[in-house]
Amino acid sequence: MTDDRNGYPGNGNGGAAGGAAKNRLAEIAAGAVFPTETHPELDRETVVLDVQGFNLFYGAKQALYDIRMKIPKGKVTALVGPSGCGKSTLLRSVNRINDLLSTVRISGDMLLNGDSIYGHGVDVIELRKRMGMVFQKPNPFPMSVYENVVYALRIDGERDRSTLDEVCERSLRGAALWDEVKDRLHESALGMSGGQQQRLCIARAIAAEPEVLLMDEPCSALDPIATNKIEDLIEQLKGEYSILIVTHNMQQASRTSDYTAFMYLGRLLEYGPTATIFQTPHLRETLDYVTGRFG
Amino acid sequence: MSADPVKPAPFARTRTRARTSLFAAGEPMVWLTGGGLVVAICMIVGLLGLILAQGVGTLWPQPVVEVRLASGARLMGEITRTETYRTGDGRTARRRLFRTGNFELTNEHFTWVNDADVAEESRPEWAMVFERMSWGRFYGRPKSLTVEGTVTADAPAAVWAGFARVHASVSDRREVRERLETEEIGEVNRRIEEARLAVRRAELRDGRDSPAHAAARAHVDAIQAETKAEFDRLRAEIAALNGHNAKFSIRVVTADGRETDLALADIVRAYPANRLSDGARWSLYASRWREFLLDEPREANSEGGVFPAIFGTVVMTLIMSVFVVPFGVMAALYLREYAKAGPVVSAVRISINNLAGVPSIVFGVFGLGFFCYVVGASLDELLFAAKLPNPTYGKGGILWAALTLALMTLPVVIVATEEALSAVPNSMREGSFACGAGKWQTIRRIVLPRAMPGIMTGMILAMARGAGEVAPLMLVGAVKLAPELPIDGILPYVHPERSFMHLGFHIYDLGFQSQNSEAAKPMVFTTTLLLILVIFVLNVLAVQLRTRLRRKFVSAVF
Numbered sequence: 001m002t003d004d005r006n007g008y009p010g011n012g013n014g015g016a017a018g019g020a021a022k023n024r025l026a027e028i029a030a031g032a033v034f035p036t037e038t039h040p041e042l043d044r045e046t047v048v049l050d051v052q053g054f055n056l057f058y059g060a061k062q063a064l065y066d067i068r069m070k071i072p073k074g075k076v077t078a079l080v081g082p083s084g085c086g087k088s089t090l091l092r093s094v095n096r097i098n099d100l101l102s103t104v105r106i107s108g109d110m111l112l113n114g115d116s117i118y119g120h121g122v123d124v125i126e127l128r129k130r131m132g133m134v135f136q137k138p139n140p141f142p143m144s145v146y147e148n149v150v151y152a153l154r155i156d157g158e159r160d161r162s163t164l165d166e167v168c169e170r171s172l173r174g175a176a177l178w179d180e181v182k183d184r185l186h187e188s189a190l191g192m193s194g195g196q197q198q199r200l201c202i203a204r205a206i207a208a209e210p211e212v213l214l215m216d217e218p219c220s221a222l223d224p225i226a227t228n229k230i231e232d233l234i235e236q237l238k239g240e241y242s243i244l245i246v247t248h249n250m251q252q253a254s255r256t257s258d259y260t261a262f263m264y265l266g267r268l269l270e271y272g273p274t275a276t277i278f279q280t281p282h283l284r285e286t287l288d289y290v291t292g293r294f295g
Numbered sequence: 296m297s298a299d300p301v302k303p304a305p306f307a308r309t310r311t312r313a314r315t316s317l318f319a320a321g322e323p324m325v326w327l328t329g330g331g332l333v334v335a336i337c338m339i340v341g342l343l344g345l346i347l348a349q350g351v352g353t354l355w356p357q358p359v360v361e362v363r364l365a366s367g368a369r370l371m372g373e374i375t376r377t378e379t380y381r382t383g384d385g386r387t388a389r390r391r392l393f394r395t396g397n398f399e400l401t402n403e404h405f406t407w408v409n410d411a412d413v414a415e416e417s418r419p420e421w422a423m424v425f426e427r428m429s430w431g432r433f434y435g436r437p438k439s440l441t442v443e444g445t446v447t448a449d450a451p452a453a454v455w456a457g458f459a460r461v462h463a464s465v466s467d468r469r470e471v472r473e474r475l476e477t478e479e480i481g482e483v484n485r486r487i488e489e490a491r492l493a494v495r496r497a498e499l500r501d502g503r504d505s506p507a508h509a510a511a512r513a514h515v516d517a518i519q520a521e522t523k524a525e526f527d528r529l530r531a532e533i534a535a536l537n538g539h540n541a542k543f544s545i546r547v548v549t550a551d552g553r554e555t556d557l558a559l560a561d562i563v564r565a566y567p568a569n570r571l572s573d574g575a576r577w578s579l580y581a582s583r584w585r586e587f588l589l590d591e592p593r594e595a596n597s598e599g600g601v602f603p604a605i606f607g608t609v610v611m612t613l614i615m616s617v618f619v620v621p622f623g624v625m626a627a628l629y630l631r632e633y634a635k636a637g638p639v640v641s642a643v644r645i646s647i648n649n650l651a652g653v654p655s656i657v658f659g660v661f662g663l664g665f666f667c668y669v670v671g672a673s674l675d676e677l678l679f680a681a682k683l684p685n686p687t688y689g690k691g692g693i694l695w696a697a698l699t700l701a702l703m704t705l706p707v708v709i710v711a712t713e714e715a716l717s718a719v720p721n722s723m724r725e726g727s728f729a730c731g732a733g734k735w736q737t738i739r740r741i742v743l744p745r746a747m748p749g750i751m752t753g754m755i756l757a758m759a760r761g762a763g764e765v766a767p768l769m770l771v772g773a774v775k776l777a778p779e780l781p782i783d784g785i786l787p788y789v790h791p792e793r794s795f796m797h798l799g800f801h802i803y804d805l806g807f808q809s810q811n812s813e814a815a816k817p818m819v820f821t822t823t824l825l826l827i828l829v830i831f832v833l834n835v836l837a838v839q840l841r842t843r844l845r846r847k848f849v850s851a852v853f
C-alpha cells in the first residue's frame with residue numbers, strides 16, 4: 001500500500017488498486033496533504049489567475065489546504081468535487097468576498113494578471129471591479145431589472161443613457177433573458193421567477209465585462225432550456241472571458257469546460273484538460289468521482 | 296447459515312405510528328392564540344367605543360328642560376348626567392345633573408336635581424340656549440330685542456327672527472375688532488419693540504451714550520411719535536365698532552323670572568333648543584364641530600375650538616420625526632453595518648434598549664435642564680442678548696419639545712431600523728460588493744432601500760408614541776393657552792422658540808385643571824377622540840408611504 005503512494009504521481013492511471021484509493025481518501029480525511037496532480041497541458045496556457053499556496057480558515061476550521069492552481073486565460077475551468085469540499089470557498093476567495101466574514105483567516109496569495117490579490121495595500125474595490133460573480137443562489141437587488149443589470153456601471157458613475165441601454169440589452173441577450181423581460185425592464189426584479197432572477201444575475205455579472213467570471217453553480221436553479229442557453233452563453237464568452245465555474249453536473253462540466261479541477265475536503269487533487277479528467281485521469285479517486293462511484 | 300435467526304432488514308418498518316395528538320394538531324393553540332387576540336381586540340374596541348360614544352355626542356344639541364321644584368324654585372337647563380343613589384332610608388332614588396348656566400346670576404354652572412323634589416317638568420317652546428364668549432351658557436326665554444338702540448321686537452318668535460337677522464353682522468364687527476386688536480396693534484407694538492431692541496443692541500455693542508446708541512434712541516422716539524397717530528386711529532376704530540355693537544342686545548327672562556340684557560356681541564351662538572327641526576339640529580351639530588376643529592378655545596379651554604392644539608400637535612410631531620428618523624437611522628447604520636460586534640456594541644445596544652424604559656417625565660426634566668437652560672440660554676446669549684433677561688430660546692418651546700420627544704423615541708427608531716437592516720439578506724450585500732461597490736454605495740443603493748419599509752415602521756411607532764405623549768411636554772413648552780401659533784404669517788414665519796398647545800396636554804388640562812370641570816369633562820372625550828384621529832391620520836399617511844416603498848423594494852418570490 002505504501003509503495004502505491006511512492007508511485008505517485010503519474011501511474012495512478014486507472015491502474016491503482018481500489019484499496020489504495022480508499023486509503024488516500026482516508027489519509028486526507030485524517031489530515032494529510034498531497035501535492036496536486038497538475039497535467040502538463042496547463043503549462044502551455046497563458047495564466048489569468050494564479051493561486052499560490054492558498055490556505056483558508058473559518059475560525060479554527062481549515063477549509064482550503066495549500067491550493068496551487070493556474071487558471072488559463074480565455075478558457076473555461078470547471079471546479080468539481082463533493083459537497084462541502086470548498087469549491088464555493090475558493091471561488092469567494094478569488095474576489096475577496098470572504099473578507100466580509102470576520103472569522104475568515106487566510107495565508108498565501110493569488111495573482112490576477114500578475115497583480116497580487118491579497119498583498120498589502122491592494123484596493124479591494126478596484127480588484128472586484130475586474131471580476132464578475134454569479135452566486136449559488138440568485139441575489140437580485142431590490143430595484144428594477146434595468147438598474148440591476150447596469151448596477152456595476154452605475155456605481156462607476158456612468159450616466160450616458162445610450163451606453164447603459166446598450167449594455168443592458170447586450171447583457172440580457174447574453175443571459176438569454178432579453179425576450180422575457182424586454183417589456184418590463186423598469187419593473188422590480190424581485191417579481192421574477194427564481195430562474196429568471198439567476199439569469200439576471202448572470203447578465204449583471206457580464207455587464208461590467210470582467211477579466212474573470214466566477215460562477216458558482218449558475219444553473220442549479222434553472223430548467224433544462226435555460227441551462228442550455230447559459231451553456232451556449234459560456235461557449236460564446238469563451239476566448240474573450242476567462243471563466244471559473246463550479247458545477248455538480250458532470251455532463252455540464254464535460255460539455256462546457258476546457259479544464260477541470262477536482263477538489264476533495266479542501267484539497268485540490270487533480271487538475272487537467274477536461275477530456276483527460278473525465279476519461280483517463282491520473283488519480284483513481286478522480287475517476288471514481290467523475291464516474292459517480294463516490295461523492 | 297440458513298438456520299440463523301432472521302435479522303431485521305436495516306430499513307424494516309418497525310415503528311408503530313402514534314395517533315396524532317390534540318396538541319400536535321395544535322387545535323388548543325388555535326383557541327389560545329385566538330383568545331389572546333380577542334382579548335386584545337375587546338380592549339381596543341372597548342376603549343375606542345367609549346371614547347367614540349362619549350366624544351361624538353358631546354356637541355349634539357340637547358333639549359332644554361324646565362322643572363319646578365317642590366320648594367317652588369324653578370330652574371331650566373340641559374340634562375347632562377343621570378345617576379341613581381341610595382337615600383338615607385335605604386331606597387334607591389334617581390337624580391339628574393342640570394346644566395343651568397347663568398353663572399353671573401347663580402354662581403353655578405350645574406345643579407343636581409333629585410327626582411323626588413320635582414313637582415313639574417316641561418320643555419318650554421321658547422327656551423333658548425345662548426353660547427357666550429364668557430361666563431358660559433345662558434338659558435332663558437327671549438323677551439325683547441334691541442337693534443341699533445331701539446326695541447324692535449317683543450314677542451319670542453319675532454325676537455328670534457330678528458336675532459337671526461342681525462347676529463351675523465354683529466359677529467362680523469366683533470371679528471373685525473378682534474383682528475384690529477391682535478394683528479394691527481400687535482404689528483405696531485412689534486415695531487416699537489424692534490426699535491427698543493435696537494437701542495439695547497447698540498448699548499451692548501458700542502456702550503451707553505455712544506453715537507450709535509444715541510441714534511438708536513432717537514429712532515425709538517421717532518417711531519413712538521409715528522406710531523402714536525396709528526394707535527389713536529386704531530383705538531378710535533375699535534371704540535366705534537364696540538360702540539356700534541353695544542346698541543344690539545337681547546333681553547332674556549330666566550326660569551326664576553329674572554331679566555337680563557345680553558349683548559349680542561357677546562353671543563357666539565343661540566338657538567331655541569326645543570323648536571329645532573332635525574335639519575337645524577344637524578346643522579348646529581356641524582357648526583359646533585367646525586368651531587371645535589377650526590377655532591381657538593374660549594372660557595379656559597372648556598368651550599370653543601382646539602385648532603391651536605391640533606396644529607401644535609401635528610407640527611411638533613413632524614419636527615420630531617424630522618429629527619429622530621435621520622439620527623436613529625444613522626445610529627442604527629453604524630451599529631449594524633460598521634461597528635465590529637463586541638462588548639462595546641452590546642453595551643451600547645443594551646443602553647439604547649434601557650433608554651426605552653426610562654419614564655418619559657425624566658426626558659422632560661432632561662429636556663428642560665439641557666435644551667432650555669443650557670442650549671437655549673447659550674443661544675440667547677449669543678443671538679438674542681438684547682432681549683435678556685426675557686428668554687427667547689431659554690424656555691420651553693416647540694423646538695425643544697420636539698427634540699425632547701425625539702430623544703425619547705430614538706430607541707424605537709434605532710431598534711426598528713436595526714431589525715430592518717439585519718433583515719436585509721447578506722447575499723444582497725455580497726452581490727453588491729462583488730459588483731465592485733464600496734461599503735457606502737452598498738448601503739445607499741441596496742441596504743437602505745430594502746430596509747426602508749422597516750425604518751418607516753419605526754417612524755410610525757415613534758410618531759404614535761410622540762404624538763400621544765404628555766408628561767415631558769408640560770416641562771418643555773406645552774401650555775394651556777398659546778397666544779400665537781408656531782407657524783404664522785409674521786416674519787420669519789416659523790417660530791420654533793414659541794410655546795405651543797398640544798392635544799394631549801389639552802386633555803390633561805381639561806380633565807384635571809379646569810375650574811368648570813363638569814363642562815370640561817365631555818370635551819375631554821371629544822378631544823381624546825380628536826387626538827386619536829390625528830395620530831391615526833399621521834399613521835395612515837406613513838403606512839401608505841411604507842406600502843408604496845415595500846412594493847418597490849421588497850417582495851417575496853419563490
Ligand SMILES: Nc1ncnc2c1ncn2[C@@H]1O[C@H](COP(=O)(O)OP(=O)(O)OP(=O)(O)O)[C@@H](O)[C@H]1O
Binds near residue numbers: 085
Ligand atoms: N461561513 C462559514 N463559516 C464556517 N464554515 C463554513 C462557512 N462557509 C463554509 N464553511 C465550511 O467550509 C467548507 C466548504 O464549504 P463550501 O461552501 O466552500 O463548500 P462547497 O464545495 O461549495 O459545497 P456545495 O457543493 O455544497 O456548495 C464546508 O465544510 C463548510 O461547512
Ligand SMILES: [Mg+2]
Binds near residue numbers: 087088136216
Ligand atoms: Mg457551494
